[in-house]
Amino acid sequence: MSAIITHDRKPHVVVLGGGFGGLYATRALARAPVTVTVVDSKNHHLFQPLLYQVATAALSPGDIAVPIRRILRSQKNATVMLAKALAIDTANKRVTLEVDGQLDYDFLVVATGATHSYFGHDAWHAFAPGLKSIEDALDIRKRVLIAYEHAEREPDPLVQKEWLTFVVVGGGPTGVELAGALAEISRHVLDEDFRRIDPTSARVVLVEAGRRVLPSFTPGSSARAKEQLEKLGAEVLLGARVTDIDARGVTLEGHRIEARTVLWAAGVAASPLARTLGVPLDRAGRVPVLPDLTVPGAPDVFVIGDLAALEQDKMPVPGVAPAAMQEGRHAARNIVRRARGEAALAFRYRDKGSLATIGRVSAVAEFGSIELSGLIAWLAWLFIHVLFLIGFRNRYLVLSEWAWGYVTYERGARLITGANGPPPPALP
Amino acid sequence: MSAIITHDRKPHVVVLGGGFGGLYATRALARAPVTVTVVDSKNHHLFQPLLYQVATAALSPGDIAVPIRRILRSQKNATVMLAKALAIDTANKRVTLEVDGQLDYDFLVVATGATHSYFGHDAWHAFAPGLKSIEDALDIRKRVLIAYEHAEREPDPLVQKEWLTFVVVGGGPTGVELAGALAEISRHVLDEDFRRIDPTSARVVLVEAGRRVLPSFTPGSSARAKEQLEKLGAEVLLGARVTDIDARGVTLEGHRIEARTVLWAAGVAASPLARTLGVPLDRAGRVPVLPDLTVPGAPDVFVIGDLAALEQDKMPVPGVAPAAMQEGRHAARNIVRRARGEAALAFRYRDKGSLATIGRVSAVAEFGSIELSGLIAWLAWLFIHVLFLIGFRNRYLVLSEWAWGYVTYERGARLITGANGPPPPALP
DSSP: OOOSSOOOSSOEEEEEOOSHHHHHHHHHTTTSSSEEEEEESSSEEEOGGGHHHHHTTSSOHHHHEEEHHHHTTTOTTEEEEEOOEEEEETTTTEEEESSSOEEEOSEEEEOOOEEEOOTTOGGGGGTSOOOSSHHHHHHHHHHHHHHHHHHHHOOOHHHHHHHTEEEEEOOSHHHHHHHHHHHHIIIIISTTTOSSSOGGGOEEEEEOSSSSSSTTSOHHHHHHHHHHHHHHTEEEEOSOOEEEEETTEEEETTEEEEOSEEEEOSOEEEOGGGGGGOSOOOTTSOEEOOTTSEETTEEEEEEOGGGEEOEETTEEOOSSHHHHHHHHHHHHHHHHHHHTTOOOOOOOOOOOOEEEEEETTEEEEEETTEEEEHHHHHHHHHHHHHHHSSSHHHHHHHHHHHHHHHHHOOOTTOOOOSTTOSOOOOOO | OOOSSOOOSSOEEEEEOOSHHHHHHHHHTTTSSSEEEEEESSSEEEOGGGHHHHHTTSSOHHHHEEEHHHHTTTOTTEEEEEOOEEEEETTTTEEEESSSOEEEOSEEEEOOOEEEOOTTOGGGGGTSOOOSSHHHHHHHHHHHHHHHHHHHHOOOHHHHHHHTEEEEEOOSHHHHHHHHHHHHIIIIISTTTOSSSOGGGOEEEEEOSSSSSSTTSOHHHHHHHHHHHHHHTEEEEOSOOEEEEETTEEEETTEEEEOSEEEEOSOEEEOGGGGGGOSOOOTTSOEEOOTTSEETTEEEEEEOGGGEEOEETTEEOOSSHHHHHHHHHHHHHHHHHHHTTOOOOOOOOOOOOEEEEEETTEEEEEETTEEEETHHHHHHHHHHHHHHSSSHHHHHHHHHHHHHHHHHOOOTTOOOOSTTOSOOOOOO
């Protein structure tokens, strides 16, 4: 069908993606004289900053994801469609959906984000999953938990050691958080659960090609993050470039780590939908937008969040949640102005600071010229993450889970689920 | 390998299955002079009485499942193996595992339970999933939530009505609980989330071949359960035998219900492992055991829980959690006696009562000659289920979830997850 949703005369805004950018744009249009259709291929908004906690069995998927319909329940000018957008036709102002035909728009907000990139080595995907969705997180959780199960029944001590070696590739915030959580699990969560192996002997290695972890932070924060990781029992390898990944481990330049579990936190690539816009993209596949967040030549199409490439004061606006939220709100403001016949305004990103957590009561934080680490940074991290978690129910449950986990070192969500049930046969 | 676990002279007890029966048998052996190996193809013990709450998005999988290792962490004579048992060789006292070779036993406890049965109509499985595992529950949750999504975008009102019709086949406790929860979701949870459909118009039909729901309860309880279901908005069809199920609905004798979502709660069949024991099985594939719970001709092999067929006072011992727990403890006691050279004792089931919940503050309960219904039965249900939920953390979280859900009518776990992401294309 060519229009499954009928509209009155109000401008129709189509928002592609229910992440931070899309959701903040939609909410900012709540009182505007427009109708909004939010299209997402998932039924839930995901609080991505806590996704690594699902991957490491501290939280359940339901704790960090909320149905998009639930969030927009009382916003009567917004309709939610569970559908996948395949292509954008800016000339005819129309989006092609996978199953449901086409959707005409007056204004379009493209906020479909990014996925992980293996820099051309797509074969690595099978051996080193990345972390972008609930499904990814459950896959990683399963791999980590099953590795200990394999180690427990492995008679060959060398192979056993490979099962007890975990490599995280990429020293950005996700890599640091994953490595810290993996070290904690081995030292404090699984320590008494096995009979033949000693989980505290597990080796967790964070591999980073650059000269420090958390490259977007100051060198001081990077050094403190490395120290805190090492205190938790993780190894940090800097200046280590990955040249190959296979089922048995990671090859670095002149170095090999035998490991049966490798996680990928090294690169992201923009959503492929950007390619259908018909404008030149940057190296990471993102859309270089104009200062008002529109696409060159398509003034009714706004691109926001991780999908947008934008410079400010000669620095790229970072691909973080606060930037996506600010851009979402700004796109909404510009749509309202344009609908009134006014000119769109340029966007200005306000950096509110950066935070990365490393483990139980360790984190680093930077707010302007203030640098924090350890317990204070961790409390700031806790406060801000709970504050921004959408839906009061989730805040309440996540705090419950954390309080419990904090006191007991227990990880409640240690479930191995999935169609294949029993673990795969051992490798030759 | 033929023995991956080496043992000292103590008798080796192998327990197949980490459900109620297997777990209670293992725990009862904690101080016995034996070594125990628990084998399960899942890493978690599942609190099956609450599984329907995961299927209907009220609880997360992590709330009702606990890693078996975690439960047995401090029981030093017990080892847990994540493995699938394929066959039992009672002559050589040996279990064949799928990947890990063989496991020799001195005593064997078989507690692998039951799965759903389609009475020879295995093709129905694709259209009407049953509810036995976390994966089943997530599949059902996805089908139910996606049905509303389909209805929301369906232009044809007749097809829309099919998407808004939910049929539950089987009027036992699981069917009653599912039908009650589905009616509640439509009336109280999703009621404001859609723009084009009215979820409160959804039709929920419970189909039962017999003359009353909850046939194991008294006729009075059955009548009260039916009333309470109807009050919640569900329809109850009695004496309705299913003759066919396809992608578009259910055919009854002389009657057809067009429905895109059909759930199966009608029959169970014993785990196929029973067939390898080499003894005659009953019609449902269960093992008729001797009064001491052993297999005829194999006095070292105990069969307990849903897999065992046992009569007492000319009534079958029911396939419920309390029976499995009592049998597990009794099998452990007999193993200890046998290891000491004493004779095994006959098992005696003590009926502690029956409970079935129907919805928010409605339930039926029977304790001996006392019959309860409504709020009091529901409070009894709540108390007993939380009491028996293994792991204090889960009790605390499940109570948190329930308290929240009770006050707000909110279902937190309304996530559609799974590899296929977007919904399947509409049927022709």
